[in-house]
Amino acid sequence: MDPNFFINFFTIEGFEWLIQLLVTVLIGFYNIFAFIVVRQVKTLNDSLSTDAGFLLSIIAYINMFASVVLLIVAIVSL
Amino acid sequence: MLKTLTRSILQKPEMTFYGEDRGEKILYVFRRGIITNIGWFLTVTIMLFAPSAINYTFSEMPIKFIILVNAFWYLITCGIFFERFLNWFFNVYIITNKRIIDMDFDHLLHKNISEAPLRNVEDITYEAKGMFQTLFHLGDIYIQTAAEKREFTFENVANPRYVQDLLSDIVAGVKSNGS
Numbered sequence: 001m002d003p004n005f006f007i008n009f010f011t012i013e014g015f016e017w018l019i020q021l022l023v024t025v026l027i028g029f030y031n032i033f034a035f036i037v038v039r040q041v042k043t044l045n046d047s048l049s050t051d052a053g054f055l056l057s058i059i060a061y062i063n064m065f066a067s068v069v070l071l072i073v074a075i076v077s078l
Numbered sequence: 079m080l081k082t083l084t085r086s087i088l089q090k091p092e093m094t095f096y097g098e099d100r101g102e103k104i105l106y107v108f109r110r111g112i113i114t115n116i117g118w119f120l121t122v123t124i125m126l127f128a129p130s131a132i133n134y135t136f137s138e139m140p141i142k143f144i145i146l147v148n149a150f151w152y153l154i155t156c157g158i159f160f161e162r163f164l165n166w167f168f169n170v171y172i173i174t175n176k177r178i179i180d181m182d183f184d185h186l187l188h189k190n191i192s193e194a195p196l197r198n199v200e201d202i203t204y205e206a207k208g209m210f211q212t213l214f215h216l217g218d219i220y221i222q223t224a225a226e227k228r229e230f231t232f233e234n235v236a237n238p239r240y241v242q243d244l245l246s247d248i249v250a251g252v253k254s255n256g257s
Contacts, residue, residue, distance in 0.1 A: 044168045049094045052082045
């Protein structure tokens with residue numbers, strides 16, 4: 001490990017890096033939320049089947065896909 | 079499909095539900111009045127305009143990061159919109175030719191389904207209270223039953239007087255047929 005690793009936290013660059021890390025963690029939590037939404041839409045569609053069920057499933061999957069892409073971009077740009 | 083997605087009272091809709099018996103038909107599906115969504119809808123609308131504040135706060139950060147935060151913010155906004163919509167959409171009260179089903183979906187991790195045969199319904203009353211319900215013609219409908227679940231409450235239903243009358247007629251019809 002770089003001996004200046006902790007010292008770098010107290011610089012502007014270090015602070016920016018911390019903010020970026022925090023945002024990445026938040027996006028990670030959002031991914032969990034998006035996954036739960038997909039599961040829940042499936043369960044709810046099983047409980048009550050409507051003609052809008054397919055559309056709701058697609059929206060849930062798009063939301064999850066977008067959150068995964070965003071997480072990857074956030075990790076790469078760290 | 080638009081009707082299914084937006085109406086709070088659906089007559090003989092193209093729907094099926096888990097546990098539907100052979101010969102059972104959905105007569106009505108009720109939801110909370112669409113105006114009850116105004117609170118979260120306004121919140122989401124405000125959230126759509128928030129990125130200008132985010133851009134100002136993070137103005138010293140790299141542009142790549144600002145774009146990422148903006149994208150994340152809009153994703154959260156869409157996620158909240160979708161989750162709240164699902165909450166309204168799947169919170170339904172189903173009246174079939176045999177029973178009443180109350181599907182409660184409070185949030186993503188809580189779901190409760192209860193039902194009672196129509197012949198066990200004893201009393202149906204409605205109540206409209208407060209400024210919001212009076213202004214937007216909403217009300218709560220209380221259904222007393224002799225089933226395991228003693229009372230069903232249909233909250234913030236649009237046009238409650240009409241719904242109460244409708245339910246009373248359906249129950250009376252079922253009881254007079256003896257089925």
